[in-house]
Amino acid sequence: MARPPIILTNTLLFSLSGIVALIVVPWYGVLHGYDLWQWASFLLLFCLSGLSITAGYHRLWSHKAYKAHPALQWLFAIGGALALQNSALHWSADHRRHHRHVDDNEKDPYSAGRGFWYSHIGWMLREHQGERYGDYSNVRDLQNNAVVAFQHRHYLTLALAANLGLPLLLGLWHGDLLGMLLLAGVLRMVMTHHTTFFINSLAHIWGSQPYTDRNTARDNGILAFFTFGEGYHNFHHLFENDYRNGIHWWQFDPTKWLIRLASWCGLAGDLRSSPEERIEQARLQMQLKRAQARLRKQEDRELWQALLQEEYEKLSEQLQHYYASRKRLLELRKRKALARYDRLKLQLEYRALRDGFIAGKRNWSRLLAGIA
Numbered sequence: 445m446a447r448p449p450i451i452l453t454n455t456l457l458f459s460l461s462g463i464v465a466l467i468v469v470p471w472y473g474v475l476h477g478y479d480l481w482q483w484a485s486f487l488l489l490f491c492l493s494g495l496s497i498t499a500g501y502h503r504l505w506s507h508k509a510y511k512a513h514p515a516l517q518w519l520f521a522i523g524g525a526l527a528l529q530n531s532a533l534h535w536s537a538d539h540r541r542h543h544r545h546v547d548d549n550e551k552d553p554y555s556a557g558r559g560f561w562y563s564h565i566g567w568m569l570r571e572h573q574g575e576r577y578g579d580y581s582n583v584r585d586l587q588n589n590a591v592v593a594f595q596h597r598h599y600l601t602l603a604l605a606a607n608l609g610l611p612l613l614l615g616l617w618h619g620d621l622l623g624m625l626l627l628a629g630v631l632r633m634v635m636t637h638h639t640t641f642f643i644n645s646l647a648h649i650w651g652s653q654p655y656t657d658r659n660t661a662r663d664n665g666i667l668a669f670f671t672f673g674e675g676y677h678n679f680h681h682l683f684e685n686d687y688r689n690g691i692h693w694w695q696f697d698p699t700k701w702l703i704r705l706a707s708w709c710g711l712a713g714d715l716r717s718s719p720e721e722r723i724e725q726a727r728l729q730m731q732l733k734r735a736q737a738r739l740r741k742q743e744d745r746e747l748w749q750a751l752l753q754e755e756y757e758k759l760s761e762q763l764q765h766y767y768a769s770r771k772r773l774l775e776l777r778k779r780k781a782l783a784r785y786d787r788l789k790l791q792l793e794y795r796a797l798r799d800g801f802i803a804g805k806r807n808w809s810r811l812l813a814g815i816a
Contacts, residue, residue, distance in 0.1 A: 448571040455569050457528075458637070465634040469626045476620070478627055485614045485628040489526065491672075493636045496523025497535075498672045498699040505586055506536040509687035510703055513711040514591060521595040525602035526610065527636050533596040537583045541576075542644075543684055546659045556648030556660045564638075564645035607633060639671045647677035655726045656682045657733070665696065673697030682726060683718040691723065721767035725760065731808075732756045735815050748815060755811050759804040766801040769794045 500520025503509040512520070524532050538553045545551035549558050553576075554567045571577070586592045595602060607629060615624030651662025661681035668675030668689070673696060676689040690697030706712035735752055739745040773794050 448574070450570055451568065458565060458569070461630055461634050461637075464626070464630045469631045472623060472626055476623060478623055481618055482620065482623055482627050485611075485618070485624060486632050489610060489628050490632045490635060492523045493527035493632065494639060494672050495699060495702055496520040497527050497529060497636070497640055498674055499702050500524055501527075501529070501532050501535045502539065502674070503687055503699060503703065505532050505589075505592060506539040507685050508585075508716075509685050510707070510715045511713050512706065516706055516711045517589075517591040521591050522602065522606060525595065525599060526606035527640070528603055528607055528633055529637070529640060531596040531599040532592050533580060533583055533586050536586055536592075537580050540582045543681070544582075546661070546681060547648075554644045556645065560645050560649060563648060564641045640674075642667055643671055643674045643677060647675060651675070651678065653678045654730055655679050655723070656730065668696050673699045679723075683723065685716050686718045687715045688717060719767070721763060724763055724767075728756070728760065728763070728808075731812060735812055738815055742815075752811065752815070755804075755808055759801075759808050762797070762801045762804045766794075766797040769797045 496519070500512075500517070501524050504512050504517070504520065521532060524535075529535055542552050542554060545555075547555055547557045549555045553573060554563045556563045559566075567573075580587060611625045611629035612621065614628055615621035618624055647662055647664055647667055648660040649662065651664030651667070653661070654663060655678050659681055661677040663678040664675045666675065667677075673689050674680075676691075676695060676697070679691065680686070680689050687703050688697060688700045689695075690700060703712055703715060707715055732752065736749065739748050739752070742748060769790075773790050776790070
């Protein structure tokens with residue numbers, strides 16, 4: 445079967461920018477050097493373009509994980525054009541298709557099942573999409589968004605203005621036009637490209653699967669560090685409408701922090717987060733599945749299987765009761781609908797369920813350790 449035709453524009457863009465970033469940027473640095481202000485400009489534009497993809501293109505428009513003020517949307521539209529990854533409308537259409545058909549080599553635009561190279565960049569070098577390229581039937585909601593629609597119509601103009609205009613202005617202000625173009629222009633663009641592309645490729649190959657193994661997505665803290673928090677990809681593929689990717693306080697997710705900060709400033713609202721009990725249940729199910737797989741190698745597996753299933757069901761029940769009690773207590777507190785005696789009674793019930801759930805998790809962990 446003949447391979448699809450090469451997309452010459454993309455091939456030249458990725459090839460030439462990569463060569464300049466790998467050879468010309470360090471060569472110029474050796475000859476002339478880059479100062480602190482040039483590196484600061486690189487970092488500023490890298491963060492603007494990267495966060496516009498993660499907080500804007502991805503979590504806001506692709507997944508509607510929160511709502512944003514028009515001012516913030518315009519910032520993301522400009523930053524997204526600076527990232528040079530197509531319009532928000534097109535990017536979101538591809539991404540929604542990816543989530544709906546993840547790992548389907550025919551329907552997933554950048555299926556990891558077709559290998560690292562294809563999912564990383566190969567899918568953009570040839571006309572693999574065919575007639576689907578301009579299919580925006582899954583983003584009709586975004587076509588009605590004034591900011592997204594404007595950016596899509598004027599994407600080329602905005603992309604050229606952002607990628608040439610901003611580095612040129614910074615270079616004129618600084619005094620080293622070429623150095624600024626190389627560092628804050630080309631190197632920044634290449635870094636933004638590949639940190640995004642790594643989520644499509646490496647984040648489906650390298651890492652853990654604590655929440656689901658129904659697809660190839662992985663959680664990877666190292667990738668999260670370089671991708672503004674997008675590396676917790678296993679969680680994301682199961683809970684795609686959550687505004688967070690890193691759900692724990694210690695997980696590096698600057699995109700989550702930006703969205704939360706924007707909400708405090710009145711620039712974002714309706715932040716969507718997945719119920720904790722669903723997250724806990726997903727993690728518990730994966731632990732059960734892995735433990736059952738390990739038991740297949742043991743001679744006394746039937747005894748262990750029965751014990752494992754019993755503890756799993758017990759802990760699942762404790763989980764449901766605990767979170768139901770907590771939810772009820774929080775709702776009544778908000779409504780201030782509890783008398784003092786009833787509030788105390790409910791608090792005692794909640795604490796008992798919480799302590800029982802914590803003890804159940806300890807027992808479960810000890811059981812899993814015994815099976816390992």
